[in-house]
Amino acid sequence: MPHVVTQACCGDASCVYACPVNCIHPTPDEPDFGIAEMLYIDPNTCVDCGACVTACPVGAISAGHRLTEGQERFIDINASMYGMTRSGAAGPDIGLTEARFPVDPGRRLPLAPIAHPDALDVDGAVSVGIVGSGPSAMYAADDLLRYPQVSVTMYERLDRPFGLSRFGVAPDHQSTRSVMRLFDDIARNPRLEIQLNTEVGRDVTLDELRRRHTAVIWAGGAPTDKPLPIDGADADGVTSATSFVGWYNDHPDFADLDVDLSDREVVVIGTGNVALDVARILVRDPDDLAGTSISATALSALRASGVRRVTVLGRRGAEHAAFTLPELVGLVDGGIPVTVDAQDLPSPGSTTDPTARTKLEVLAEIAARPVPSGPHIRFAFGRAPREITVIDGRARGVVVDRPDGSQELLEAGLVLTSIGYRGRPVPGLPFDADRGVIPHDAGRVRDESGPVPGMYVTGWIKRGPSGFIGTNKTDSGETVASLVDDLESGRLPVRASSRRSLLRVGRR
Numbered sequence: 001m002p003h004v005v006t007q008a009c010c011g012d013a014s015c016v017y018a019c020p021v022n023c024i025h026p027t028p029d030e031p032d033f034g035i036a037e038m039l040y041i042d043p044n045t046c047v048d049c050g051a052c053v054t055a056c057p058v059g060a061i062s063a064g065h066r067l068t069e070g071q072e073r074f075i076d077i078n079a080s081m082y083g084m085t086r087s088g089a090a091g092p093d094i095g096l097t098e099a100r101f102p103v104d105p106g107r108r109l110p111l112a113p114i115a116h117p118d119a120l121d122v123d124g125a126v127s128v129g130i131v132g133s134g135p136s137a138m139y140a141a142d143d144l145l146r147y148p149q150v151s152v153t154m155y156e157r158l159d160r161p162f163g164l165s166r167f168g169v170a171p172d173h174q175s176t177r178s179v180m181r182l183f184d185d186i187a188r189n190p191r192l193e194i195q196l197n198t199e200v201g202r203d204v205t206l207d208e209l210r211r212r213h214t215a216v217i218w219a220g221g222a223p224t225d226k227p228l229p230i231d232g233a234d235a236d237g238v239t240s241a242t243s244f245v246g247w248y249n250d251h252p253d254f255a256d257l258d259v260d261l262s263d264r265e266v267v268v269i270g271t272g273n274v275a276l277d278v279a280r281i282l283v284r285d286p287d288d289l290a291g292t293s294i295s296a297t298a299l300s301a302l303r304a305s306g307v308r309r310v311t312v313l314g315r316r317g318a319e320h321a322a323f324t325l326p327e328l329v330g331l332v333d334g335g336i337p338v339t340v341d342a343q344d345l346p347s348p349g350s351t352t353d354p355t356a357r358t359k360l361e362v363l364a365e366i367a368a369r370p371v372p373s374g375p376h377i378r379f380a381f382g383r384a385p386r387e388i389t390v391i392d393g394r395a396r397g398v399v400v401d402r403p404d405g406s407q408e409l410l411e412a413g414l415v416l417t418s419i420g421y422r423g424r425p426v427p428g429l430p431f432d433a434d435r436g437v438i439p440h441d442a443g444r445v446r447d448e449s450g451p452v453p454g455m456y457v458t459g460w461i462k463r464g465p466s467g468f469i470g471t472n473k474t475d476s477g478e479t480v481a482s483l484v485d486d487l488e489s490g491r492l493p494v495r496a497s498s499r500r501s502l503l504r505v506g507r508r
Contacts, residue, residue: 002046003053004067006074007330008060008175009038012139012470018055021047025081028474034467037324037355040081057182057470059175070333077325080354119148122487124494126150129209131200132219134163135469136459138183140217140476141192147484151191153213157199158252161187163221165469167251170277171292172284179469206428214492215454215483218429218438218445219476222421222460228269232388233417237395241268241278241418248281248298255297261305263413267398269385270418271314272322276377278416279310280336283375311378311410313400318345318363318381319356328362337372340379383408388415421465429455437464443479444486454492456483 005015005024016027016039023045026032041052041061052061062068064075120126126149130137133156141152160166162183169177187194200206209216225240232238237260246254266282268275281289286302314321318340332338340363348360363379383400386407390396397411423438425431430447432439438457439446445455458479459472467475486492 002043002048002064002078003041003050003061004064004071004074004078005039005041006060006062006067006071007326008058008173009326009468010058010060010176010179010470011036011039011468012057012473013039014055014057014470014473015039015052015061018051020049020051021045023047024052033474034471038326040078042082043075043079044082057179059178070330070335073329073333074326077329077358080358120150120484120487122149122494124149126215126487126494127213128152128483129213129216130154130219131209131216132156132163132221132459133161133194134219134221134459134472135165135179135183136221136462136472136476137217137219138162138186139473140219140458140480141189142186143477143480144483145186145189145191152193154192154194155198155200155204155209156194156196157202159196161194161196167246167249169249169469170245170281171249171294172281172289173277174292176469177293201427206426210454213454214487214494215456217456217458217479217483218426218461219457219459220423220426220461222423222436222465224422224424225417226420226422228385228417228419230385230387232390232395235388235390235395236393237413238388238415238417241270241274241416242421244278244416245274248294250293250295250298255295259298259301260414261301261307264306264308265397265410265412266307266310266414266416267410267412268310268312268416268418269398270322270420271312271379271381272418272420273324273327275312275416275418276323276327276331278418279312279377280331282307282310283336283377307414308375309378310376311380311412313383313385313398313410314379314381315384316382318379319351319360321359321379321381325355325359325362328359331377332362332366337374337376338366338379339369339371339376340367340381342367344379344381380410383410421460423461423464426461435464437461441482443482 013028016024023042024039026036048063128144128150130140130152133154137154141154144150144152162180165177165179165183186192198204200209225242239257243254243257244259247257247259268279286299289299345360345363345367348357348364351357382403386399386401388395388398389409395412395415397409398415400408400410402408422436426438429445430439438461440457440462441451443456443458443462445452445457456479458476463475
């Protein structure tokens with residue numbers, strides 16, 4: 001049986017380059033890559049060599065006959081994207097899926113491991129500063145350190161590195177969190193120094209970094225939430241899902257977050273993967289979390305929790321839900337009690353998109369199940385939040401508008417908003433306030449007069465909060481390619497600086 005990509009897929013495309021028969025799509029040079037919810041293996045082309053298994057940094061790929069309980073659905077998910085059924089027969093969507101992932105039979109991608117590039121065509125050593133140590137920063141460092149003349153210094157304001165891969169991934173998603181092993185390997189390079197507890201603007205200025213390094217890459221992410229523009233959103237008992245995630249992941253910024261889990265009802269506004277994460281953590285058996293990296297404070301609070309139902313609220317219909325298919329499958333087939341009202345679901349045949357159709361099929365399955373009696377998640381689609389009801393200064397529910405024009409009150413003692421991340425301005429750099437990003441040309445920071453010499457950007461602050469952990473690999477590769485081109489074209493000065501002098505930065 002062919003190999004299969006499963007839920008933990010991070011999308012970094014290492015498997016694509018490892019595959020000798022080009023059977024994994026979409027590839028980084030195909031138009032669907034930036035928006036695909038995961039990568040897929042063509043079962044008709046896969047030769048079962050296993051190269052992709054070794055290449056995957058999160059263990060998301062398995063031989064079909066070795067799938068664990070709850071993963072079997074991914075056989076059909078991978079096959080269906082190529083118009084195949086599990087038996088290998090052509091399915092009804094073969095024309096659509098061939099157009100979705102067109103394959104050039106004469107094209108072959110390189111085998112892993114990819115050879116290190118030649119030395120840079122420059123005289124002298126090159127020092128690069130990177131602000132941040134999350135996935136985009138680590139992937140950029142990995143690409144840069146393939147050049148023997150380059151050394152990298154990272155500046156991380158927290159006491160631990162790796163950003164959202166440490167503080168943003170749910171503790172029970174241990175396969176996804178295992179990408180930190182890759183980052184640990186990168187961090188062991190003797191030409192990389194990570195300066196922890198070092199904040200740009202407090203301990204060192206951006207101008208100082210620009211003077212000390214040949215180039216600086218800003219990889220500060222999108223650390224704020226989009227505000228929820230309704231009445232009551234600032235009441236006690238309303239907080240962002242991002243803050244809640246930080247709280248249970250032991251992020252120092254959220255250690256003192258006031259989380260009241262005494263009420264039976266919780267509403268999560270938004271239907272993205274983060275919304276599903278927080279809902280799942282709230283209803284999961286705390287004993288299942290005890291062996292994970294969850295904070296001791298959060299685990300203690302969850303053991304005493306009175307929460308019985310978490311309503312995940314979507315403004316649009318189920319076919320437009322923002323969560324990914326792998327996240328939904330992992331939730332439903334992973335033993336988490338879930339329910340949804342059948343009348344909220346359109347027919348799977350109402351959409352021609354194969355991913356959306358499969359989501360609707362999975363949701364229809366759970367709509368046919370009995371409503372769970374214990375703590376569970378309820379999906380409520382087609383309900384736009386109008387206001388948060390507040391009694392004595394504290395949230396007590398969410399008033400929503402239904403498609404038929406009526407209103408409904410969803411009771412809740414805790415409301416978590418999960419409607420997206422947003423970048424914030426960086427002093428000394430241009431900022432696109434409409435999009436919440438730093439303007440750039442292929443990773444080169446750009447102001448109204450053109451590229452800012454020596455300044456580059458990568459990650460969410462570059463492209464907006466989209467994609468997965470592995471999407472940063474391709475994104476950072478573009479930025480590093482621009483930086484290398486500028487070096488070899490003479491647009492960046494190469495100074496023979498002492499690396500030791502560059503490391504004298506830290507909390508003052």
